[in-house]
Amino acid sequence: MKRMTRKATRHVNQNEGLIFEKSSPGKAAWKLPPLDVPEVNTAQLLGSSERKDLGNMPEVSEIEIIRHFTRLSTWNYAIDLGMYPLGSCTMKYNPRVNEVVARLEGIANGHPYQPEKISQGALRIIKTLSECLLEITGMDAITLQPAAGAHGELTGLLMVRAYHQSKGNPRKKVLIPDSAHGTNPATAAMVGYSVENLKSNDRGMVEVGALEAQMNEDVAALMLTNPNTLGVFEQEIHKIAQILHARGGLLYMDGANLNALVGKVRPGDFGVDVMHLNLHKTFSTPHGGGGPGSGPVAVKQALEPFLPKPVVISKPDGTLGFQYERPQSVGRVRSFYGNFGMFVRALAYILANGPDGLRQTTEDAVLNANYIRKGLEGVYDLPYATPSMHEVVFSDKLQAKKGVRTMDIAKRLIDYGFHPYTTAFPLIVPGALMIEPTESESKEEMDLFVEAMKSIAEEVEEDPQTVLGAPHTTRVSRLDETAAARKPVLRWKQA
Amino acid sequence: MRYLPKSPADREAILKAIGARSVDDLFAPIPAEYRLNRDLKIPRQMAESEIVDWFRLRSKENGLEYTSFLGAGAYMHYRPVIIDSLISRGEFLTAYTPYQAEISQGTLQAIFEFQTMICELTGMEVANASMYDGSTAAAEAAMMAVRITGRSSVLIAQSLHPEYREVLATYAYHQGMPLATVGFSDAGRLNLKDLERAITPDTACVLIQSPNFFGSIEDVAAIAELAHKNGALLVVSVAEAVSLGIVEPPRDADIVAMEAQSFGVPVGFGGPYCGVIATREKFVRQMPGRLAGQTTDRNGKRGFVLTLATREQHIRREKATSNICTNQALVALMVNIFMTVYGKVGLKELAKQNLAKTAYAADQFGRHARVLFAGPRFNEFVVRTSEDPYVINSRLLGHKLVGGLPLKKFYPELGNAALWCCTEMTTRTAIDTAVGVLAESEAEEPRGEHAVEEVAR
Numbered sequence: 001m002k003r004m005t006r007k008a009t010r011h012v013n014q015n016e017g018l019i020f021e022k023s024s025p026g027k028a029a030w031k032l033p034p035l036d037v038p039e040v041n042t043a044q045l046l047g048s049s050e051r052k053d054l055g056n057m058p059e060v061s062e063i064e065i066i067r068h069f070t071r072l073s074t075w076n077y078a079i080d081l082g083m084y085p086l087g088s089c090t091m092k093y094n095p096r097v098n099e100v101v102a103r104l105e106g107i108a109n110g111h112p113y114q115p116e117k118i119s120q121g122a123l124r125i126i127k128t129l130s131e132c133l134l135e136i137t138g139m140d141a142i143t144l145q146p147a148a149g150a151h152g153e154l155t156g157l158l159m160v161r162a163y164h165q166s167k168g169n170p171r172k173k174v175l176i177p178d179s180a181h182g183t184n185p186a187t188a189a190m191v192g193y194s195v196e197n198l199k200s201n202d203r204g205m206v207e208v209g210a211l212e213a214q215m216n217e218d219v220a221a222l223m224l225t226n227p228n229t230l231g232v233f234e235q236e237i238h239k240i241a242q243i244l245h246a247r248g249g250l251l252y253m254d255g256a257n258l259n260a261l262v263g264k265v266r267p268g269d270f271g272v273d274v275m276h277l278n279l280h281k282t283f284s285t286p287h288g289g290g291g292p293g294s295g296p297v298a299v300k301q302a303l304e305p306f307l308p309k310p311v312v313i314s315k316p317d318g319t320l321g322f323q324y325e326r327p328q329s330v331g332r333v334r335s336f337y338g339n340f341g342m343f344v345r346a347l348a349y350i351l352a353n354g355p356d357g358l359r360q361t362t363e364d365a366v367l368n369a370n371y372i373r374k375g376l377e378g379v380y381d382l383p384y385a386t387p388s389m390h391e392v393v394f395s396d397k398l399q400a401k402k403g404v405r406t407m408d409i410a411k412r413l414i415d416y417g418f419h420p421y422t423t424a425f426p427l428i429v430p431g432a433l434m435i436e437p438t439e440s441e442s443k444e445e446m447d448l449f450v451e452a453m454k455s456i457a458e459e460v461e462e463d464p465q466t467v468l469g470a471p472h473t474t475r476v477s478r479l480d481e482t483a484a485a486r487k488p489v490l491r492w493k494q495a
Numbered sequence: 496m497r498y499l500p501k502s503p504a505d506r507e508a509i510l511k512a513i514g515a516r517s518v519d520d521l522f523a524p525i526p527a528e529y530r531l532n533r534d535l536k537i538p539r540q541m542a543e544s545e546i547v548d549w550f551r552l553r554s555k556e557n558g559l560e561y562t563s564f565l566g567a568g569a570y571m572h573y574r575p576v577i578i579d580s581l582i583s584r585g586e587f588l589t590a591y592t593p594y595q596a597e598i599s600q601g602t603l604q605a606i607f608e609f610q611t612m613i614c615e616l617t618g619m620e621v622a623n624a625s626m627y628d629g630s631t632a633a634a635e636a637a638m639m640a641v642r643i644t645g646r647s648s649v650l651i652a653q654s655l656h657p658e659y660r661e662v663l664a665t666y667a668y669h670q671g672m673p674l675a676t677v678g679f680s681d682a683g684r685l686n687l688k689d690l691e692r693a694i695t696p697d698t699a700c701v702l703i704q705s706p707n708f709f710g711s712i713e714d715v716a717a718i719a720e721l722a723h724k725n726g727a728l729l730v731v732s733v734a735e736a737v738s739l740g741i742v743e744p745p746r747d748a749d750i751v752a753m754e755a756q757s758f759g760v761p762v763g764f765g766g767p768y769c770g771v772i773a774t775r776e777k778f779v780r781q782m783p784g785r786l787a788g789q790t791t792d793r794n795g796k797r798g799f800v801l802t803l804a805t806r807e808q809h810i811r812r813e814k815a816t817s818n819i820c821t822n823q824a825l826v827a828l829m830v831n832i833f834m835t836v837y838g839k840v841g842l843k844e845l846a847k848q849n850l851a852k853t854a855y856a857a858d859q860f861g862r863h864a865r866v867l868f869a870g871p872r873f874n875e876f877v878v879r880t881s882e883d884p885y886v887i888n889s890r891l892l893g894h895k896l897v898g899g900l901p902l903k904k905f906y907p908e909l910g911n912a913a914l915w916c917c918t919e920m921t922t923r924t925a926i927d928t929a930v931g932v933l934a935e936s937e938a939e940e941p942r943g944e945h946a947v948e949e950v951a952r
Contacts, residue, residue, distance in 0.1 A: 080585030106554030112765035121557030147627035288825025292767035336765025354540025
């Protein structure tokens with residue numbers, strides 16, 4: 001590496017094969033207690049259903065398993081190592097007390113069908129979190145059942161459809177801005193709605209005139225992310241809501257970016273009828289390499305009858321319980337009650353913050369994004385000058401002249417000790433660099449990031465090949481994704 | 496706020512650098528009439544010790560110290576301690592979806608191993624990186640069958656988990672996917688004659704669970720033959736993953752929709768769990784969810800990437816195979832570690848203990864009440880009593896035992912039946928105590944009014 005980075009130093013890490021390559025007969029990492037009931041004859045009990053062989057399942061010892069996964073772990077980047085500025089993903093600190101309380105015995109081992117009388121703890125957690133989320137969003141009713149954001153979208157749109165159906169006409173289509181997450185159109189299709197694209201204006205916002213022209217009695221809802229994926233607050237939100245409501249449509253808010261609003265403004269106050277939240281974004285539950293998430297859906301009173309069942313209610317005797325008699329409910333979207341363990345973590349986060357902490361968190365997130373923006377303006381092209389909230393989107397326009405694209409800059413950032421930003425999204429910005437620092441970054445870490453990004457921009461001018469060939473410091477580099485897709489190898493096979 | 500790494504001086508310096516007078520300037524784009532000018536009405540900021548105390552109280556109110564005979568899609572198995580040691584590593588816990596392969600090889604290789612082990616266990620050729628849970632996996636598998644066959648309707652076994660059926664009904668409603676159910680025989684297995692009558696040229700798939708909701712093991716080969724003869728696919732839901740250690744996997748199925756919670760995932764009041772879809776290689780492009788694949792880097796070194804993304808929403812948008820994005824990655828890692836710990840021999844021995852405990856319990860219960868369904872079973876069984884199981888369960892609670900799940904709500908036709916589950920964690924003492932309580936009530940004359948506590952839902 002020609003340039004020195006202050007953030008990271010190369011160091012040795014361990015090689016490690018696949019677990020199957022370490023397996024040999026007779027090794028074991030398990031031990032069962034002696035059986036306190038009579039042994040059984042499996043052949044007699046199961047007959048032809050008895051399984052004889054478990055194929056290539058591994059046989060390894062405990063220390064090998066510890067080393068195996070620990071070695072693998074060191075090949076990952078993580079929030080715990082440094083800034084993870086993936087725009088739209090909100091990679092904030094995951095507090096460890098969340099993990100501790102989620103593992104308390106009664107919480108981790110409560111069975112979903114155990115009597116309500118001995119489930120009051122879990123029910124209280126659900127109730128308390130629900131109340132907090134309703135106050136934060138300014139909505140009237142909520143379900144915690146959906147397992148992730150996209151699942152929340154599905155639930156929300158099912159409710160939109162049920163609402164319209166109850167009025168005699170489910171309507172035909174959903175309007176979705178061109179800046180939206182891919183899950184929005186995919187979800188609309190699953191609920192039987194056709195998707196109509198809504199163009200953004202030159203400020204990166206919904207073009208109110210276009211919305212007015214496209215809005216009619218066939219439109220069930222507009223799915224709007226606010227702040228949108230450019231990190232821009234839809235300033236004409238009141239007009240947007242009015243246009244929809246005037247024709248009987250509903251305003252759906254994708255709450256992926258709620259972390260820009262908590263404690264400062266409430267979607268329920270600016271006309272949102274239904275929205276989902278991502279507990280794994282705004283409320284600090286860990287991303288865990290891709291999940292689990294949790295995608296509660298909050299609604300206004302008019303949609304309350306359609307919530308998935310069951311819902312938690314207070315009973316006359318003061319205890320909490322589940323209510324299943326919900327004739328207008330859209331039904332169930334998942335077994336049991338949702339990703340309960342994520343509710344525990346999100347609530348622990350809310351309690352650790354309180355009203356002042358949540359507000360400060362939002363302010364710091366917005367402060368940080370604007371600091372990055374200021375630091376990189378002029379170095380990278382800023383396609384929309386509209387004020388940024390919690391994230392900022394640049395483009396690779398200046399660097400593209402040298403043949404360097406956003407993905408190349410992202411890969412080079414890895415050499416500087418950072419996780420890349422989100423590349424090539426939103427789609428309305430060709431060659432997008434979408435940067436979301438979150439509130440979890442210190443000024444020092446952001447200074448290092450800005451320094452790294454500037455240094456890469458200079459490299460693009462002086463020595464573009466270094467950037468095009470990045471990363472240079474990782475175990476593997478520029479894996480062949482085309483080959484992976486053309487002839488998929490999706491599992492290990494014995495040679 | 497202790498999670499925020501900035502001093503007041505840092506904030507001032509940043510404000511100055513960006514040329515703002517106050518942080519409120521940054522919120523100016525929000526129309527003034529909507530800004531919140533008060534504190535949120537939520538509990539005040541708590542110290543870490545207070546948070547732990549608050550949740551300890553909730554833990555105490557949540558069935559702590561009870562021994563449970565509940566299963567029904569959520570199973571209490573022992574969780575080796577290294578699962579939590581390993582998944583607590585920040586590099587797994589606090590990483591995102593492994594889109595940047597160069598710095599995500601740990602997660603990617605782990606997923607590849609997970610996919611491989613799921614294939615080995617289910618007898619399928621490919622498996623995805625996870626779905627939300629067993630219920631949504633079953634629904635997505637049915638939708639996948641519709642895409643593959645070009646047919647529209649789905650036949651569901653009535654012995655499929657009732658909540659899975661409810662989820663399927665929700666998903667199907669707007670898909671133009673008619674659903675019909677097929678009943679069960681006296682042996683607790685799918686009624687093949689009913690199936691034969693119900694299957695039509697429009698049947699995309701037959702969806703069964705094995706071991707089914709009653710714990711009975713289905714005759715998968717016979718059902719597969721019937722489905723295939725009629726041009727339909729067979730989708731098998733496996734809700735109790737430990738069964739795969741001793742029960743022949745559904746090799747004749749076209750799609751397996753699994754709930755892997757049994758493999759090292761806390762029962763946790765219902766989630767997060769770990770759904771998985773596994774299928775045949777020829778159907779992979781119709782499969783929803785993320786997939787890790789092996790490839791090489793520019794130096795020819797083995798590595799792993801997320802692949803076949805053209806099926807997914809972030810590329811295909813409204814034409815995607817599913818809207819799924821976030822999955823259950825960290826839970827899949829728990830499952831992965833569990834499968835690695837028990838491995839080829841341990842899984843079999845573990846499953847055998849489940850089988851033995853259940854055979855013992857069913858035999859003991861059978862001396863005092865009627866154990867329904869004679870067919871082969873894994874670790875659950877249905878007991879019918881003369882007394883209402885809710886009443887029996889109320890009594891059991893006094894012994895710190897949670898009895899079987901009363902089936903009245905889901906299967907009123909079974910009368911006073913309850914679904915009991917025994918795992919390797921269930922002690923003979925607990926079984927004997929429960930049998931004793933049940934025997935006592937069965938021996939007595941039916942009494943009049945009982946204070947029935949709401950026991951299950």
